Amino acid sequence: MLPRPLLLYRLTRRPIHSSAILMGGHHIEHWWGPEKAGEREVVGYGTNGEPSYVDRMDYWYPAIRFRKEDEVIAPIRQKEKGNWKNLSAEEKKLLYRYSYRQTLAEFEAPSGYWKVMVSVGATIISLATFYMVFLTLYVYPPIPPTYGNEYKEAQVQRQIVLEKGAFLGPAKYWDYEKNQWKK
Structure with a gap:
């Protein structure tokens, strides 16, 4: 169970502080908070000073890197401290992927989630209509002649x-x- 302030914070800030991963064609929201920071490097202040990773449109710079440092990225991080002209395009992409989960193009790409919402709305409306027809035909008495x-x-x-x-x-x-x- 999360502590009450963090739980309350998550409930009130969830729509803003959410990242979405593409799974099966739909966005599933989740949030990496300070309890999941693990061994990842803190690189900035973040949105509110907490060490958390959040993909947001209005604040592009998360407080921690997306992935923790491992044996693949460690030599490239050392190379990064020098001249960037010595880095290849693949190394730059790898550096980016270890720091951020998505590119801006991937983040802005439409997900098709609106189709799910329209179908759910249409289903609810049709079920309500069928329920009303059922009530009118079988439950309610006929309209009196008065x-x-x-x-x-x-x-x-x-x-x-x-x-x-x-x-x-x-x-x-x-x-x-x-x-x-x-x-």
């Missing part, structure tokens, strides 16, 4: 004949001498 226009007109005529509601109802607007509605 909701029909003929019944309502007959009720108004009955009120006029019986002079019910002569001061408030429909009889108030009926002219009994001319046998028509008042103008």
Whole structure:
């Protein structure tokens, strides 16, 4: 279990502090926090001073490197401290991949996740529609005849004949001498 401040921080900051890896054509979000920094080199302040790796569009420089130093990258790191003209293109790419998880082009590439969201929304709407049709056909009783226009007109005529509601109802607007509605 995470400590309460870190848990609260993760819950409130998750949409901003998330990296996404492409897996099966969909982005799955995760966050490398200080508890997972391990042996990776701290290279900067980061977004808030914590040693964490986060791919973000608004802050490009994470506080720690993406991968920890191993026997493959150690000699290239020593070479990096000298003149960069001595590095080959492959060594520069390897340095980049050990420092960052994605290039900017990979980070901005569309994921197709909107298709999943549209299909989930359409599924929910269709299930709600089918549920309403089921309720209307099999659960709710049929609409009573008192909701029909003929019944309502007959009720108004009955009120006029019986002079019910002569001061408030429909009889108030009926002219009994001319046998028509008042103008």
